[in-house]
Amino acid sequence: MTGDLVRSRREALGLSQTELAARAGVSRQLVGALESGRHLPRVDAALGLARALDVGVETLFGSPEHPVDVITGALPAEGALVRAGRVGDRVVTGTARSGWDADGVVAGGVLDRLQQTAPGPVIAGCEPAFETLERLLREAGFGALSVTASSAAAIDALGGGRVHAAVVHGAVGLLPDATSGAIRFALARWQVGLAAGPDAAPDWFERAMSGFAPVIQRERGASVQSAFREAVGVDVPGPRVASHVDAVRLSLVTGLAAVTIEPAAIAGRARFRPLDVHQTELWVDSEWVADRQVGAALDVLSSRGFQRRLASVGGYDLAGFGIRAA
Numbered sequence: 613m614t615g616d617l618v619r620s621r622r623e624a625l626g627l628s629q630t631e632l633a634a635r636a637g638v639s640r641q642l643v644g645a646l647e648s649g650r651h652l653p654r655v656d657a658a659l660g661l662a663r664a665l666d667v668g669v670e671t672l673f674g675s676p677e678h679p680v681d682v683i684t685g686a687l688p689a690e691g692a693l694v695r696a697g698r699v700g701d702r703v704v705t706g707t708a709r710s711g712w713d714a715d716g717v718v719a720g721g722v723l724d725r726l727q728q729t730a731p732g733p734v735i736a737g738c739e740p741a742f743e744t745l746e747r748l749l750r751e752a753g754f755g756a757l758s759v760t761a762s763s764a765a766a767i768d769a770l771g772g773g774r775v776h777a778a779v780v781h782g783a784v785g786l787l788p789d790a791t792s793g794a795i796r797f798a799l800a801r802w803q804v805g806l807a808a809g810p811d812a813a814p815d816w817f818e819r820a821m822s823g824f825a826p827v828i829q830r831e832r833g834a835s836v837q838s839a840f841r842e843a844v845g846v847d848v849p850g851p852r853v854a855s856h857v858d859a860v861r862l863s864l865v866t867g868l869a870a871v872t873i874e875p876a877a878i879a880g881r882a883r884f885r886p887l888d889v890h891q892t893e894l895w896v897d898s899e900w901v902a903d904r905q906v907g908a909a910l911d912v913l914s915s916r917g918f919q920r921r922l923a924s925v926g927g928y929d930l931a932g933f934g935i936r937a938a
Contacts (some may be wrong), residue, residue, distance in 0.1 A: 613648070614649075614652070614672060614673055615646055615647040615648060615649045616717060616720070617672055617676065617720055617722065618643070618661065618665065618672060619647045620644055620645055621665045621667060621672075621719065621720065622643075622647075622665065622721040622920060623720070623903075625665065625666075629643045629644055629647070631662070632664055632665070634658035635660075635663075635664035636657070636661045636663070636664040636665075636737075637657075637660045638653065638657045638660060639662065641778075642657065643661075643675075643879045643897040646661075651668075651748075652673070652789075658672065658673050661839075667719070667724050667725075668724065668725050671710075672826070673899070676722040677703045677722055677723040677725075678703065678722055678723075679694065679696065679703045679704065679705045679716075679718065679722075679723045680702065680703070680704055680705070680774065680915070681704070681705055681706070681738060681887040682697075682704045682705065682706050682734065682736055682757070682759045682761070682769050682774050682775060683706075683736065683759065683765050683769060685763050685769075685772055685774060687718070687721060688705055688707075688718045689718065690718055690719070690720075690721075691717065691718060691719070692705075692707065692717065692718045692737075693707075693708040693711055693714040693716075693717055694706065694707060694708055694714060694715065694716055694717070694718060694723070695707075695708050695709075695713060695714065695715050695757055696711065696715040696716055696723060696725070696729065696755075696757065697729075697732060697733075697734040697755060697756070697757030698731060698734075698755075699734050699773060699774060699775060699776060699900075700773070702773065702774065702901055704734055704757070704774050704775070705723070705757075706757055706758075706759035706760075709791075711822035714726055715729055715755075716728055720725035725898040729755030730749070730754055730755045731751055731754070731755055731905050731909065732749055732754035732755035732756035732905050732908075733749065733754070733756050733757075733776045733777065733900075733905045733906050734756075734757045734774070734775045734776050734777075735756075735757070735758050735759070735775060735776065735777045735778070735894075735909065736758075736759045736760075736761040736765065736769045736775045736778050736779070736781065737760075737763070737766045737778055737779020737780065737781075737894075738760060738761060738762060738763065738766070738779060738781070738801065738834065738835075738836075738855060738856060739759075739781075739800075739856050739892060740752060740770070740855070740856055740875065740876055741777045741880070741918075741921065741922055741925075742779060743758055744757040744918075744921060745758060745909065745912055745913065745918070746758035748912055748918070749908060749909060749912060751891065752908065752912075753908075754905055754908055756905075756909065759775075760854055760855045761778075762830065762831055762832070762833045762834035762835070762837075763778075763779070763780045763781055763782065763788075763833070763834065763835045764833030765833060766778035766779055766780060767780060767788070767791055767895070770791050770794065770895060770897060771791050771792075773897075774844075775890045775894060775897075776896065776897060776900040776903070776905075776906050777894055777896040777897065777900070777906065778791075778794075778894070778895045779799070779892060779893075779894055779895075779908070780892070780893050780894075780895055781799075781835050781890045781891060781892040781893070782835045782890055782891070783839070783888055783889070783890055783891075784801065784889050784890065784891050786834035787893060788889065790895055791895060791897075793897060793898040793899070794895040794896065794897060794898065795895070795896045795897075795898050795936065796893050796894070796895055796896075797893060797894040797895075797910070797913075797934060797935065797936055797937060798891075798892075798893055798932040798933060798934070798935050798936075798937050799891075799892040799893055799894055799913075799933055799934070800891075800892050800922065800929055800930055800933055801889055801890065801892065801928075801929040802873050802874050802875055802889070802890060802892070802928055802929065803839075803873065803874040803884075803886040803887075803888070803889055803890075803927065804835070804836045804839045804871075804872070804873050804874075804886070804887055804888050804889075804890050805839075805852075805871075805872070805873075805874065805877075805881040805884055805885050805886040805887040805888070806820050806821075806827070806840070806869045806870065806871060806872070806884070806885050806887070807859070807860050807863055807869065807870045807872045807876070807877035807883060807884050808820075808863055808867075808868075808869045808870070808882060808883045809863060809864045809867060809882055809883070810881065810882065810883060811867075812867065812869070812883060816869055816881065816883070817885045819831075819869070819871070820848075820869035821843065821844055823844050823845065823846040823848055824848075825848075825868075825869070826848070826849045826851075826868055827840075827848050827849075827850040827868060827869050827870065828850055828851055828852075828853060828859050828862050828863055828866070828868050828869065828870035828871065828873055829848065829850050829851070829852055829853075829859075829870075829871045830852065830853065830854075830856075830859065831852055831854075835890060836856070836871050836873060837871060838846050839887050839888045839890070840871045840887060843887045843888075850868065851868075853870075856872045856873045856875075857876050857879070857880070859872040859876070860872050860876045860877055860879070860880035860882050861880065863880075863882060864880060864882060870882075872884075873927070874886065874926075874927035875922075875925050875926065875927035875928055877927070878925060878926040878927045879925055893937060894913070896910075910934065913934045914933070915932035919933055919934075
């Protein structure tokens with residue numbers, strides 16, 4: 613409700629109704645009537661109130677957007693800076709990588725937009741290059757959203773209608789069955805294994821595989837984590853991180869070996885020892901496969917320029933990249 617939003621924002625700023633009215637150039641009676649649901653202001657008053665409350669006028673007087681987190685499906689934490697997208701009528705969010713790329717902040721259970729974004733594809737998965745895909749699409753005018761997630765979490769988000777597409781990977785020939793109604797597109801193959809900094813001891817790999825030394829790992833449900841657990845045969849201590857890139861970065865800082873993929877290790881200039889080869893696919897909900905914004909993402913993925921970016925990183929087998937899987 614508009615009145616509830618005005619009241620919660622006013623109270624969060626520590627303002628009385630009289631103080632808010634003075635800042636907005638309206639009467640105290642108007643503020644009281646608005647908060648009680650008995651009045652909607654004219655355009656000039658609405659703009660003054662929005663400025664005084666430091667929010668967009670659409671947030672106060674448009675239809676409130678109740679966001680859900682792409683991965684959890686829950687309301688993001690109060691005050692969270694988020695990147696935002698839309699899947700059908702649902703507003704979905706991922707954590708902002710920094711304050712500079714945030715699309716909005718969660719306030720009073722709704723999304724207070726810091727900038728308006730055009731419709732665009734929402735994709736979850738653990739392929740690092742999809743952050744570049746998001747940037748390229750946003751530069752082209754699409755409000756793309758790429759959220760880092762394990763294959764299991766991405767599949768869950770796809771089944772829950774919180775993304776248009778999911779990036780899924782697993783051992784060659786052993787990918788899980790596609791979510792009902794999903795259209796599959798081949799992406800790359802890459803090696804999964806362990807990375808360590810250039811100054812790591814000569815026996816760093818053997819120590820990591822012993823089962824006793826701590827290793828930087830991914831969450832359960834991540835395909836690389838399953839490969840490591842199967843190879844080492846026991847549960848291994850060590851910190852958990854959210855992405856392949858984060859694993860390499862933490863490895864370079866701490867000196868611990870990290871479970872990751874070869875392209876992330878190459879990009880971080882780390883040593884790498886393989887454990888298995890994984891194939892990667894993009895699963896697109898059939899409801900959205902013909903949608904213009906999803907089509908834009910598929911066009912970028914199949915472009916020579918995007919694939920040259922991956923090839924320049926190294927560690928990618930791009931045979932069949934972007935082709936619809938049987």
